Amino acid sequence: MGENTKKTIKTIKVDMDKCNGCRTCEMICSAFHAVPKYSSVNPARSRIRLIRHPLRDIYVPVHAGEYVNAECAGRDKYVINGKEYEECAFCRASCPSREEFKEPDSGLPLTCDMCEGEDEPLCVKWCLNDALTYEEREEEVEEDEIKAQTEMEIGLEALADRFGLEKITDAVARMREKEQ
Numbered sequence: 001m002g003e004n005t006k007k008t009i010k011t012i013k014v015d016m017d018k019c020n021g022c023r024t025c026e027m028i029c030s031a032f033h034a035v036p037k038y039s040s041v042n043p044a045r046s047r048i049r050l051i052r053h054p055l056r057d058i059y060v061p062v063h064a065g066e067y068v069n070a071e072c073a074g075r076d077k078y079v080i081n082g083k084e085y086e087e088c089a090f091c092r093a094s095c096p097s098r099e100e101f102k103e104p105d106s107g108l109p110l111t112c113d114m115c116e117g118e119d120e121p122l123c124v125k126w127c128l129n130d131a132l133t134y135e136e137r138e139e140e141v142e143e144d145e146i147k148a149q150t151e152m153e154i155g156l157e158a159l160a161d162r163f164g165l166e167k168i169t170d171a172v173a174r175m176r177e178k179e180q
């Protein structure tokens, strides 16, 4: 059995009643993750996206969760104030069956990284309506449970799923040859 250690669980609490659909969170998230940082604003590259239904005054911010390489078998249907939403509307995953939470040019998965390196997630900081609240708590977990994947690993996994590991390794080998 592995050693017990503390893990910080980071969450963003969403208060739908306070969200007015301004989409500032999408803009700041995409700007922060642009390369170079803040060089562009494109909500399609945001790791938070807003499900909108202005006529019924419903706005639900959803953060990008884990990348999954298969479609899930069971799906949920939501009806809010009489409006029925698509089956995958509130799902946080980047998965093969839909376009949400994918880099528009490369198709690589986008995952919320809680704005790594910042004191507070930027979508929380910039939401002037206080619809988003950042919370941290410590939990005891077994050491081998801590396997945080880097963004590069997630991207590589997605590429390998799409093209096959062999093609990726061949391409890397060719790139190395060019560099030498």
Ligand code: SF4
Binding pocket: 018, 019, 020, 021, 022, 023, 024, 025, 026, 050, 059, 061, 126, 127, 128, 129, 130, 131, 132
């Ligand atoms: S910035 Fe806040 S109020 Fe505006 S869309 Fe995002 S969560 Fe909603």
Ligand code: SF4
Binding pocket: 028, 029, 032, 046, 047, 048, 063, 064, 111, 112, 113, 114, 115, 121, 122, 123, 124
């Ligand atoms: S916490 Fe950072 S990375 Fe995550 S959705 Fe908010 S702005 Fe984007």
